[in-house]
Amino acid sequence: MQKSLSPEKICVDLENNLLSKAFAIELLFSLIESSEDPDIRKSSIDAFKRIERKDDKIFEFIENFLLSDENPRVRSAAAKLIEHSFLAEGVESLKWTIHHDKSPIVLKTIKEIVENGKEETKVLNEGFGKVLEYIAKHIGIVREEASFFLDLEALFAEDIGDYKLDLSTYLLFQKIKDFEISDYWLKIEDNHVISLCFNYFNWIYFKQRPQIYSSLSKLQDPFIYLNTLKRLEETNQKSLNLPKSIGSLKELKYCTLIDNGIRNLPPEICSLEKLEYLDLSWNQLTNIPDGIFNLEKLEYLNLSHNNLDKIPLKLGDLKNLRELKLNGNNIKEIPPTLEYFANSLRKFKI
Numbered sequence: 317m318q319k320s321l322s323p324e325k326i327c328v329d330l331e332n333n334l335l336s337k338a339f340a341i342e343l344l345f346s347l348i349e350s351s352e353d354p355d356i357r358k359s360s361i362d363a364f365k366r367i368e369r370k371d372d373k374i375f376e377f378i379e380n381f382l383l384s385d386e387n388p389r390v391r392s393a394a395a396k397l398i399e400h401s402f403l404a405e406g407v408e409s410l411k412w413t414i415h416h417d418k419s420p421i422v423l424k425t426i427k428e429i430v431e432n433g434k435e436e437t438k439v440l441n442e443g444f445g446k447v448l449e450y451i452a453k454h455i456g457i458v459r460e461e462a463s464f465f466l467d468l469e470a471l472f473a474e475d476i477g478d479y480k481l482d483l484s485t486y487l488l489f490q491k492i493k494d495f496e497i498s499d500y501w502l503k504i505e506d507n508h509v510i511s512l513c514f515n516y517f518n519w520i521y522f523k524q525r526p527q528i529y530s531s532l533s534k535l536q537d538p539f540i541y542l543n544t545l546k547r548l549e550e551t552n553q554k555s556l557n558l559p560k561s562i563g564s565l566k567e568l569k570y571c572t573l574i575d576n577g578i579r580n581l582p583p584e585i586c587s588l589e590k591l592e593y594l595d596l597s598w599n600q601l602t603n604i605p606d607g608i609f610n611l612e613k614l615e616y617l618n619l620s621h622n623n624l625d626k627i628p629l630k631l632g633d634l635k636n637l638r639e640l641k642l643n644g645n646n647i648k649e650i651p652p653t654l655e656y657f658a659n660s661l662r663k664f665k666i
Contacts, residue, residue: 321343330367344363420469461564485523596619638661
C-alpha cells in the first residue's frame with residue numbers, strides 16, 4: 317500500500333470522482349486492519365461518516381472495533397460512527413460497552429450519545445445511569461454531579477496511557493489542602509460539591525503517583541514542590557477545556573481554577589447560581605465570559621494575569637461583588653461608567 321495513502325486522501329479522491337465508493341470503502345478497511353497506529357485507525361473510522369454508506373459489512377466491521385480494539389480513542393470513534401450511521405443495529409453493542417468498557421474516554425462518548433436523546437438510545441438510559449450511580453457512590457455525591465467527574469476522568473485518560481476509570485484519588489483530594497488559598501482541593505457536604513480547587517497539573521500528578529501522598533503530606537508546604545515541578549515541565553502544559561458539565565455542580569460556592577491555560581469558559585458556568593468565590597487567575601482568557609455576569613451571588617472574582625484588554629460594562633451587574641482583581645492584564649483604563657462600581661468594592665486591583 318502506498319505510504320501516501322491516508323483516510324483524508326481516500327475521501328478527497330472519492331469526492332473528486334477518482335475512486336468509486338466501493339473501492340474507497342475497501343481501502344479504508346485495509347488501512348484499519350493493517351495499521352498499528354491508533355490515530356490512523358481512528359481517522360479511518362471517522363472517514364466512513366463522509367462516505368455515507370450503510371451496509372451490514374461496514375457495521376460488522378465497525379462493531380468489532382468498538383468491542384475489541386485495544387485503543388479507547390478507536391473504540392470511541394467506532395461508537396460515534398454507530399450512533400451516526402448504525403444506531404438501530406448497534407444499540408445492543410453500545411449497551412454491552414456500557415457494562416464492560418472501563419475507559420473514561422469511551423464512557424464519555426456513550427454519555428454524549430445518551431444525552432443526544434435519540435429515540436433508539438432510550439434503552440441505554442438505565443445502564444448508563446448505573447455508571448453515574450457508581451461514580452457518585454465512590455466519590456460521595458449525588459448522581460447529577462457525577463457527569464462532571466466522568467468528564468474529568470476522560471481528560472486524564474487523554475494523557476495517561478491505558479487509563480481506566482479511577483475514583484480512589486477523589487477521596488485523596490478531599491484530604492489535600494492548598495495552603496495558598498486555605499481550602500481543600502475537593503470539599504463535599506451533604507453529597508454535594510461545595511468547593512473545587514482544580515489545577516490540572518496537580519491533579520494528574522497525583523493520579524499518576526497516588527503513593528506519594530503520605531510523604532508529600534509531611535512537607536510544611538507541599539505546593540512549593542508541586543509548583544517547582546510545574547515550572548520544570550512548563551513546555552508540556554496543556555490548555556484546559558473545562559467540561560461544560562461543571563454546570564451540574566449546582567451547590568458549588570467556592571471555585572478556583574488557577575493556572576490551567578484556560579482560554580474559554582463553557583456557557584454552563586452561569587448555572588452555578590450559588591457561586592460566591594471564583595478564581596481564574598493565571599490563565600489565558602482574552603475576554604470575561606458572559607456567563608460570569610449572571611452569577612448574582614458572586615462576592616470574589618480574580619481574573620488577574622490573563623490576556624484581558626478591557627473591562628466590560630456588564631461587570632457592574634455583579635451587585636454582590638466585594639473583591640475584584642484584574643492586575644497583570646493589558647487593561648489601560650476603567651470605563652467612566654464603572655468608576656462608581658469600582659470605588660464601591662472593598663478591594664479592587666488593576
